[in-house]
Amino acid sequence: MPDVCLDSKGYRITLFYFSLILNYMQTEILYSFPSATIANRFLNELKHWSVADVKAKLFNNSESVKVSYEFDGKGFDYTCSELDDLARKYDGEEV
Numbered sequence: 834m835p836d837v838c839l840d841s842k843g844y845r846i847t848l849f850y851f852s853l854i855l856n857y858m859q860t861e862i863l864y865s866f867p868s869a870t871i872a873n874r875f876l877n878e879l880k881h882w883s884v885a886d887v888k889a890k891l892f893n894n895s896e897s898v899k900v901s902y903e904f905d906g907k908g909f910d911y912t913c914s915e916l917d918d919l920a921r922k923y924d925g926e927e928v
Contacts, residue, residue: 861901866925869895885912
């Protein structure tokens with residue numbers, strides 16, 4: 834029988850599966866924009882973004898957007914690069 838452990842909800846999971854979970858990092862990036870209107874345009878485009886599965890929301894004030902996604906930690910982070918390019922399209926910058 835494979836080694837098992839419990840996840841945060843008390844479910845049994847194998848250590849092999851647990852190691853796969855640990856290999857992914859939650860990445861968060863904060864972008865600032867010139868106005869709330871432009872920040873909302875960026876946010877709306879991310880809702881229909883086909884490049885990667887990201888979660889985005891207005892942050893702190895309405896001129897900032899916080900984006901989060903999972904990165905496997907291997908190689909170059911293309912999602913981050915694509916997000917930076919998209920933010921630049923809306924005159925945004927990473928903070």
